[in-house]
Amino acid sequence: MFCDHMAGVPQPCMSDLAGPAESTPGRPETMAMISKAATSSWPGLTIEWQFATGRKIVNEMTQPESVFEQSQEKTTRLMLRLVPMLLLVLLALPAHAAERWETLPPTPAPIPAERSGQVDGNGIRIHYAIYGQGSPVVLLHGGLANADYWGHQILALAPHHTVIVMDSRGHGRSSRDSRPYGYDLMADDVVALMDALNVSKADIVGWSDGGIVGLDLAMRHPGRAGKIFAFAANTATWGVKDDVEKNPTFAAFIERARHEYEAYSAMPTAYDAFVEQIGKMWASQPNWTDTQLKAITAPVWVVDGDHDEAIKREHTEYMAATIPGAGLLILPNVSHFAFLQDPMLFNFAVLHFLGDR
Numbered sequence: 001m002f003c004d005h006m007a008g009v010p011q012p013c014m015s016d017l018a019g020p021a022e023s024t025p026g027r028p029e030t031m032a033m034i035s036k037a038a039t040s041s042w043p044g045l046t047i048e049w050q051f052a053t054g055r056k057i058v059n060e061m062t063q064p065e066s067v068f069e070q071s072q073e074k075t076t077r078l079m080l081r082l083v084p085m086l087l088l089v090l091l092a093l094p095a096h097a098a099e100r101w102e103t104l105p106p107t108p109a110p111i112p113a114e115r116s117g118q119v120d121g122n123g124i125r126i127h128y129a130i131y132g133q134g135s136p137v138v139l140l141h142g143g144l145a146n147a148d149y150w151g152h153q154i155l156a157l158a159p160h161h162t163v164i165v166m167d168s169r170g171h172g173r174s175s176r177d178s179r180p181y182g183y184d185l186m187a188d189d190v191v192a193l194m195d196a197l198n199v200s201k202a203d204i205v206g207w208s209d210g211g212i213v214g215l216d217l218a219m220r221h222p223g224r225a226g227k228i229f230a231f232a233a234n235t236a237t238w239g240v241k242d243d244v245e246k247n248p249t250f251a252a253f254i255e256r257a258r259h260e261y262e263a264y265s266a267m268p269t270a271y272d273a274f275v276e277q278i279g280k281m282w283a284s285q286p287n288w289t290d291t292q293l294k295a296i297t298a299p300v301w302v303v304d305g306d307h308d309e310a311i312k313r314e315h316t317e318y319m320a321a322t323i324p325g326a327g328l329l330i331l332p333n334v335s336h337f338a339f340l341q342d343p344m345l346f347n348f349a350v351l352h353f354l355g356d357r
Contacts, residue, residue: 050269100342101307101335104252107260108151108340118173121192122146122185128166128172128193132158136202137354138190139165140210142232142336143278144257146264152343153205153350160356164202166193168209170274172264181281183209187216191224203227203349207339208310215323218298219288228296229353230319231303231346232311232336235288239315247309249335293322301327301353305334305341327353 021142108256113129120126129147131154139150139157147165157163170176179185190213194202203226211233217225234240244250254275258323262268302320304311313330320328331338331345351357 011173016269038150043259056327070333099307100333102249103304103341104172104249104256104337105340107148107256110148110152111154119193119196121196122169122189123177123179124189125175126166126169126189126193126196128164128197130197131163131165132161134161136199137161137163138194138202138204139163140190140204140206140213141165141168141171142208142210143168143282144171144183144254144261144275145207146260148172148260149207149340153339153347156343156347156351157354161203161354164197166190167264168213169276172260175266180322182279183216183281183286184220185214186213187220190217194224194346200224201226203229203354205229206231206233208232208336215288215296215300216286218296218300219292225298227354228298228300229303230300230349231338232305232308233319234311234315235286235293235319235322237282237284237287239295239312239318240282241310241312244310250309253337290322293319294324296323296326299325301329301349303329303331303349305331305336305338307333308337310336 012159018129021061037123090103101294109130111129113131116127116129117118118125127147139147139153141147143147146167150165150192154165166189168186170181186209193356194200201224206212206214206229208231211228212235213232214225214228215233215235216228218228241249245254258271261271261274265271267274300323302316302323304313306313308316316330317328320326329349331349333346
């Protein structure tokens with residue numbers, strides 16, 4: 001559902017195989033039972049009982065009295081061969097097909113960039129990559145993740161924009177220093193990267209922590225941030241659901257992030273300590289006031305999935321109601337990982353917001 005409130009933002013039937021049982025010569029009561037087996041429908045284990053009954057009758061029959069009777073016998077035997085195969089297929093089917101919002105699709109493979117590397121800025125080394133041409137858009141990933149998660153969005157945005165992705169401090173291939181994690185500090189990292197790349201102003205697409213950083217930029221660096229697409233973000237700690245880490249999808253993400261951290265980080269054995277430190281930030285930040293949010297002048301869309309595991313719906317609605325002129329967009333049948341679960345829908349929303357659709 002779109003709630004765009006921003007002004008100006010644009011097998012074959014078994015009976016077919018059975019034949020006319022009422023015209024069968026010979027033993028009518030026996031053939032009626034065979035016909036009953038052959039005309040029964042597919043579903044369930046009833047088929048096995050019916051055909052087992054049919055086979056018993058057939059096995060007792062000798063020297064069929066007509067060509068038609070022989071045909072009936074062959075048909076029943078064929079069905080008997082099919083039953084075990086059908087049962088195997090049924091057993092192979094999942095007991096419960098997961099809803100889209102319950103899934104965690106794979107992290108996209110890294111996309112070769114036209115330009116990538118690391119820059120020194122704000123006391124750390126920041127990994128970045130650049131794709132496409134046009135007005136600049138910075139994609140900011142969520143906590144524990146890395147820039148690879150934006151693969152589907154890079155492909156959609158690069159024909160229209162210069163797309164800049166980065167690993168947040170301490171995440172992926174970027175380093176960190178001794179300062180504790182904080183959203184102001186991470187926003188300053190974005191500015192440092194933009195300075196190094198000679199980008200004076202950029203639109204921001206942020207997921208979770210990245211959306212929070214985008215809003216931080218809008219408040220503390222208003223001249224550097226254009227439009228803000230804040231997906232699955234929060235502006236106060238009360239907006240996060242209790243025990244989110246116990247949700248199966250979110251728990252699977254945390255475990256996946258461990259393997260990615262081990263592959264990319266200069267400190268591959270430090271994931272548990274990393275999560276603990278990020279957790280301290282989550283426990284106390286952000287906590288912006290209504291006054292701070294009402295001071296935002298950048299065009300903002302507050303976006304979330306209708307099954308977000310982490311963010312309370314009432315908080316998302318509060319954000320959109322408090323930030324002046326903000327749009328509210330709730331994406332259907334997706335969660336905190338909508339950009340992986342339904343990238344076509346997510347990308348369409350982003351392109352629409354940026355004026356490309």
